Amino acid sequence: MDGLRLQSVTVAAIALLGGVYLLRSRMVSRSRRPPGPPGLPLLGNVLQVPVKPVFLIGDIGLAKEVLEKRSTKFSSRPTFHYVRYYVDPAQVYWASSKQNETHFIGRKLTTGLMAAVRAGETEPLQQFEALLNVTHLLNDGGKNWFDHIDRVSASMVLTAAFGLHCPTGKESDLKEIIACVAEGLELSNPTASIMNVLPCLDIIPGPMPWRKRAQSHRKREDALYDRLITRAISGEASGMNTWAAAFAREDKPEGDQRQLMNQFARTAVSMHTFVLACILYPEWIPRAQREIDAIVGEDRLPSFKDRPHLPFVEAIVRETLRWRPAARFGLPHQSTSDDVVEYKGKEYFIPKGSIIFAVTWAIEHNQERFKDHDSFQPDRFLDDTKNLKAGYETSAFGFGRRVCPGTPFAERTLWINIAMILWTFNIRRSDEPDPKTGLPFKYDASDSAFSGDLTNAPFKFPAVFEPRSAKRAEVAREEWVECEKDLNVLLTRQKQ
Ligand code: HEM
Numbered sequence: 001m002d003g004l005r006l007q008s009v010t011v012a013a014i015a016l017l018g019g020v021y022l023l024r025s026r027m028v029s030r031s032r033r034p035p036g037p038p039g040l041p042l043l044g045n046v047l048q049v050p051v052k053p054v055f056l057i058g059d060i061g062l063a064k065e066v067l068e069k070r071s072t073k074f075s076s077r078p079t080f081h082y083v084r085y086y087v088d089p090a091q092v093y094w095a096s097s098k099q100n101e102t103h104f105i106g107r108k109l110t111t112g113l114m115a116a117v118r119a120g121e122t123e124p125l126q127q128f129e130a131l132l133n134v135t136h137l138l139n140d141g142g143k144n145w146f147d148h149i150d151r152v153s154a155s156m157v158l159t160a161a162f163g164l165h166c167p168t169g170k171e172s173d174l175k176e177i178i179a180c181v182a183e184g185l186e187l188s189n190p191t192a193s194i195m196n197v198l199p200c201l202d203i204i205p206g207p208m209p210w211r212k213r214a215q216s217h218r219k220r221e222d223a224l225y226d227r228l229i230t231r232a233i234s235g236e237a238s239g240m241n242t243w244a245a246a247f248a249r250e251d252k253p254e255g256d257q258r259q260l261m262n263q264f265a266r267t268a269v270s271m272h273t274f275v276l277a278c279i280l281y282p283e284w285i286p287r288a289q290r291e292i293d294a295i296v297g298e299d300r301l302p303s304f305k306d307r308p309h310l311p312f313v314e315a316i317v318r319e320t321l322r323w324r325p326a327a328r329f330g331l332p333h334q335s336t337s338d339d340v341v342e343y344k345g346k347e348y349f350i351p352k353g354s355i356i357f358a359v360t361w362a363i364e365h366n367q368e369r370f371k372d373h374d375s376f377q378p379d380r381f382l383d384d385t386k387n388l389k390a391g392y393e394t395s396a397f398g399f400g401r402r403v404c405p406g407t408p409f410a411e412r413t414l415w416i417n418i419a420m421i422l423w424t425f426n427i428r429r430s431d432e433p434d435p436k437t438g439l440p441f442k443y444d445a446s447d448s449a450f451s452g453d454l455t456n457a458p459f460k461f462p463a464v465f466e467p468r469s470a471k472r473a474e475v476a477r478e479e480w481v482e483c484e485k486d487l488n489v490l491l492t493r494q495k496q
Contacts, residue, residue, distance in 0.1 A: 052078065052334075053354045058362030060369070060393055062343055066350075067333055067358055071400035075099060076334040078355045082193040085202070086214035087184070095331060096188060099401075105251050110405040113243050117408045122160050123304045123416075128487050129156045130416040131301065132167060134424050135480045138473050142427075142465030146272065149417075153268035154178055156413050157406075162228045163238030165487070173228065180221050181265050187217055189453050266326035267410050269457045274320045274418060276458055278427040279443055281376035285422070288312050288378070289468070292423050298471060301479055302419040304412070310419065311388045315378035317414045321396035323376050324445065325360040328456040330398055332357050363395040374445075421465075424472050430462035 057063045067074050076098050083096050091097045094106055116122070133152040137145060151169035154177060158164040166174035190196050193210045201208075231237040232244035278285060291312045296302045302310070333356045341348050350356075365373040370380065383389045397404035404410070421427070434441040441462055451457045467473040 053351060055350060055354055055356045056362070057356065057358045058366065059343075060363050060366070060395055062341070063358035063363060063395060063399055064393075066341055066356065067399035067402075070339060073337050073339055074333050074335050074356060075401035076336050077402075078332050078334045080188070080190055080196050081199040081202075082195040082210065082214070083188050086193075086195065086211060087187045087217060089218075093184075093188070099336075106247075107401075107405060109247055109250055113246060114405060114408045117412070120304065122409065123412065124486070125159055126156055126412050126416050127303060128483050129159070130413075130420045131476070131480050131483055133417060134301070134420050134476050136169070137421070137425065137465045138467060138476060142425075142463050145275065145463055145465060146460050149271045149275075150178055150268050152417065153264055153271060153413065157264040157267070157409070158228075159238075159240070160409070161243040162232040163240045163242045164228060164232075165238070173224075176224055177228075180217075180224055183217055184221065185265065185454055187214065191453075264406070264410075265455055265457075267413050269326040269455050270320050270410075270414055271417060272458050273324045273326070274316070274414075275427060275463050276443070276445060276449075276461065277320065277323060277376040279429055279461075279463060280445055282428075284316075284376070284378055285426075288316060288422050292419060296423060298469075299475060301476060302416070302423050304416065306419070307415060311382060311386065312378060313415060313419045313422070314388055315381040316418055316422075317411065318381045318392065318394065319376055319378040320414065320418075321394060322364040322370070323374075324450065324456060324458070325364055325396050326456055327396070327398070327454065328359075328361045328450075328452070329454075330358045330360045330395065331402065331454075333400075333402060358395055358399055360395045420476075424467060424476050425465040426468055428464050428466065430464050432462060 057066065077096055079098075080096065083093065084091075087093075088096065091100065091102065094103060097103045129152050133148055136148045136151070142148075147169055151166060151174065154174055155164075155166040158166060158174070158177065164173060186192060193213075195201060195210050228237075229244050229248075232242045233248045235245075291310060292302060292306075295306055295309045302313075307314070335350055335352055335354045335356065337352050339350045341350055364370070367373050381389055381392065397407045397410075429443060430441060432441070433439060443461060449458055449461075451459065467476075
């Protein structure tokens with residue numbers, strides 16, 4: 001058979017097989033597929049059918065049924081061509097990796113680290129950092145509050161992970177990691193490159209812009225993490241038992257579980273969101289401050305030992321994660337075998353390879369669960385006795401075998417920062433005009449105030465942090481001076 005005929009036969013065979021497959025899959029499963037968009041006359045849904053079926057879940061019960069109870073089948077990740085083959089060819093990014101061995105070991109080791117976090121091991125560190133944050137806010141009245149929050153969120157994770165405490169926010173490593181994480185997230189967005197839509201362009205050889213961009217990011221990120229990991233493992237950064245050292249002892253010598261860290265950006269997003277809620281919905285603040293004052297008094301700042309006695313602060317953390325979730329769509333899971341799921345009395349077929357989003361936004365704004373869902377009301381999580389309602393469920397940290405492994409650390413970060421900020425400050429709108437328009441700044445919680453990408457980050461906005469009294473400001477400064485001495489002990493080697 002000559003080359004041309006062979007090619008024609010192959011094309012015909014592929015077309016036939018494709019046709020049989022489509023026909024079969026339509027006959028077998030059409031009636032059992034979940035509802036989709038209406039089709040066009042004659043063409044039906046042909047123009048809408050994605051390469052892999054995509055399912056959007058907006059009900060927490062169903063999300064748990066599929067992603068938790070059946071997690072053996074629904075815990076892989078879809079491949080985004082650009083991330084998989086260009087940005088992260090070695091698959092060091094946990095959040096996008098399939099369920100390979102590296103991912104499995106990483107999650108196992110992190111479970112151990114987070115058990116220590118749950119037992120309170122990182123609380124002193126988180127407390128120091130939150131207190132330092134308060135002193136930064138006191139020093140400039142909140143002028144650079146947005147950056148202070150970035151600093152505290154990053155420094156907390158970096159100290160625990162690499163012994164890299166960044167007290168000023170001007171440290172070159174801190175700036176580099178914040179910039180690198182932002183760049184990594186941008187490149188991981190499905191919309192980041194034409195390669196995600198037309199992977200066939202891969203056949204074009206040479207230094208194409210998408211290759212150059214990914215390569216330069218890879219080089220930058222590798223250099224950064226190699227430096228941080230080496231210093232953490234050698235003990236040069238600090239005398240602490242860091243997460244990187246724990247990984248290095250148990251897994252690869254270089255402790256290459258770097259992408260555990262890259263997700264910390266969501267903590268900053270949640271803190272920025274909390275401040276926006278304070279400005280737009282201030283009515284709950286006096287009640288929160290009364291509760292904190294009744295337990296803590298005026299002579300010291302809140303600490304983790306107050307946590308069981310401050311359910312309202314807990315409710316604020318929950319409402320922050322609900323109101324504007326840091327991952328508005330969640331992260332996509334992929335199924336690894338066929339399954340049939342029942343929902344509201346009907347059965348739906350979910351073929352192997354399907355992409356499933358438990359859409360956090362939809363779940364957390366379900367009007368049956370959350371009355372007046374778009375307003376910020378922490379007391380929705382409290383019962384008549386002002387205690388936390390039982391049976392709290394959230395989609396903010398995802399589900400099943402891919403649930404956010406940093407949850408215990410993130411929750412503590414949010415709790416201590418929110419408690420300390422509310423004890424020290426009244427937060428209000430800034431009267432300064434918006435430099436872009438010359439008009440008063442227009443505060444907004446609609447979609448246009450958020451980036452809307454993988455991390456649902458609010459755009460920068462001004463806020464004023466006024467100390468509730470001169471005494472509180474003084475107490476906070478004094479407490480920090482005392483704490484700094486302890487911090488010097490904790491991070492001795494870095495300080496020398
Ligand atoms: C408020 C803060 C945070 C939020 C809202 C958040 C939320 C999430 C969500 C929704 C996922 C996807 C879960 C799924 O696919 O079902 C995720 C994954 C992940 N998070 Fe977080 N996260 C936060 C903070 C952190 C922190 C501080 C760390 C690290 C210390 C972290 C590490 C990770 C990692 C490594 C993954 C990928 C897990 C995997 O694919 O197996 N996160 N996070």
